[in-house]
Amino acid sequence: MSAPRAKGSSGPRGPRGSSPQPPQLPEYLRRLGLQPRKALGQNFLIDELALGSIADACRLDQDSTVLEIGAGPGGLTDELASRVGHVVAVELDEELAALARSRLAGHPGVCVIAADILDFTPEELLAECELKPPYVACGNLPYYITQPIVRRLLEAERPPTRIVVMAQREVARRLVGGAGRESLLSMTVRCYGTAESVLDLPATAFWPAPKVQSSVVRIEMLPEPQVPGDDLPRLMHLMRAGFTEPRKQLHNTLRSALDLSRDEAIALLEAGEVDPARRAQHLDLADWRRLLAAVADRQPGLLDAD
Numbered sequence: 627m628s629a630p631r632a633k634g635s636s637g638p639r640g641p642r643g644s645s646p647q648p649p650q651l652p653e654y655l656r657r658l659g660l661q662p663r664k665a666l667g668q669n670f671l672i673d674e675l676a677l678g679s680i681a682d683a684c685r686l687d688q689d690s691t692v693l694e695i696g697a698g699p700g701g702l703t704d705e706l707a708s709r710v711g712h713v714v715a716v717e718l719d720e721e722l723a724a725l726a727r728s729r730l731a732g733h734p735g736v737c738v739i740a741a742d743i744l745d746f747t748p749e750e751l752l753a754e755c756e757l758k759p760p761y762v763a764c765g766n767l768p769y770y771i772t773q774p775i776v777r778r779l780l781e782a783e784r785p786p787t788r789i790v791v792m793a794q795r796e797v798a799r800r801l802v803g804g805a806g807r808e809s810l811l812s813m814t815v816r817c818y819g820t821a822e823s824v825l826d827l828p829a830t831a832f833w834p835a836p837k838v839q840s841s842v843v844r845i846e847m848l849p850e851p852q853v854p855g856d857d858l859p860r861l862m863h864l865m866r867a868g869f870t871e872p873r874k875q876l877h878n879t880l881r882s883a884l885d886l887s888r889d890e891a892i893a894l895l896e897a898g899e900v901d902p903a904r905r906a907q908h909l910d911l912a913d914w915r916r917l918l919a920a921v922a923d924r925q926p927g928l929l930d931a932d
Contacts, residue, residue, distance in 0.1 A: 670698055671766055671792075673831035681705045683824045683844050684764050684790045691757055693786065695743050695765030695775060700726035706764065707733040714755045716743050718768075743775055748782045759784040766792040769838070773811055776801065776845075780818045789819075789845040798823055798841035808907050810869040816911045817858065819847040852911060860929040861918050868906040868914075876909075877902035884928060894920050 671677060680702060684692065690710040697703050697715035699722055706713045712735045717723040723740035730736045737755035752758055763779050763786040772793045779789055793801065802821045803812025815821045825842040829835040853861050867883035868876060881891040895902040898917035900909065909917075921928055 669832040669836045671701055671827075671832055673827070676825070676827055676831050677702050677705045679825050680764070680790065680792065680842055681709055683842055684762050685788065686710050686762060691752070691759075691761040693748055693751060693761050693763045695763065695791075696767060697726050697738065698722055698766070700729050700738075702764070702766065703730055703736060703738075704733075707736050711735050712755070712757055713737070714739065714751055714757060714761075716741055716751055716765075718742050744771065744778060748779065748786065749784050760787050762786055762788045762790070764790045769794045769797065772797050776811070777814065780814065780845075780847075785818065785847055787847055789847065790824075790842065791845075792827070792840050792842045795826065795839040795841045798843045801843050801845075805910075806908055808909065809872075810865055810906075813865050813909075813911060813914065814862070815845055817853050817861070818851050819845045821845045853915065857918065860922075861914060863929040864918055864921065865906075865914055868909070872906050875903045875905060876900065879906065890925070894924060897924060 684690075684706070686692065686706070686709050688709070688711055691712040692706050692710055692714070694703055694706060694713055694715040697717040698719075700715065703713055703715045703726060707730060713733075715723075715726060715730075715736060715738045717726060717738065717740060720740040723738050727738040730738065737757075739751060739754055741751070743751075748761070748763065749759065752761060767775050772791070776789070776791065779786055797811075799807075800809040800811045801815060802823050803809055803816070812821065821843055823841050824844050827840045827842070829837070829839060831840075851858065867880055869879075870883045871879045877888065877891045877895055880886060880894070881888055884891070886894070892902045895917065897920035898913070900913050900917055918929075
């Protein structure tokens with residue numbers, strides 16, 4: 627299980643401001659003699675309590691199937707395999723995938739695939755191991771591609787019933803959002819499910835310790851998206867426009883992003899019962915849906931071109 631580097635806090639310190647205590651490597655990592663690859667920003671989660679807590683957050687039972695993203699040398703994979711019937715573990719690094727496959731050979735329900743998660747649909751990865759939905763998606767996402775991976779899962783033809791991912795804490799907060807602090811990412815999630823932060827992890831839970839803090843987010847998927855399929859592309863277009871300059875008032879942001887006059891932008895917002903002086907971070911999904919309806923009524927076709 628690995629996570630790429632990023633800038634940020636270096637994690638909690640020991641007594642009286644001392645440097646963080648070096649983590650104790652699990653025996654299997656010492657035995658393998660692994661050296662994390664800086665080019666891939668690899669940091670392995672080695673805190674056994676944290677591994678158990680992530681598996682707990684998945685709310686699994688023995689009949690569950692798990693699609694694990696970023697399996698690394700198989701630390702979380704091993705924990706998951708002790709709880710469920712089937713784990714499809716996907717790892718980009720072919721050497722790590724081979725090590726995980728060898729290490730977990732005693733778990734007949736584990737299938738390790740060396741692949742880029744963004745090159746395949748979840749259904750294709752499950753099918754490679756002769757499995758099919760339903761499934762739970764879980765993993766320690768490469769931080770620099772957290773958003774496209776989450777979107778790939780949300781928008782899958784057969785999405786997971788639940789998504790549990792570790793991400794850089796700043797990105798995790800954008801995933802969860804909340805009143806007055808919504809983001810394009812949190813609003814995208816709200817179209818498909820509900821997100822909550824379930825666990826914060828210090829840098830010292832990893833080896834080597836990254837220069838960031840991490841958080842685990844759980845997304846409970848809805849049976850169907852809150853927005854009809856035909857409206858989703860236009861809604862995403864509208865929200866992307868609204869968040870292009872999140873510090874600006876919406877009438878200015880939409881005017882620029884959608885090439886509207888000032889009067890047209892204000893008229894659309896007022897028709898959608900949205901105060902033109904508000905900012906995108908303060909709108910909830912109901913606000914965006916009303917605004918979308920106003921655009922469809924007053925300027926049909928405005929959002930059709932991506």
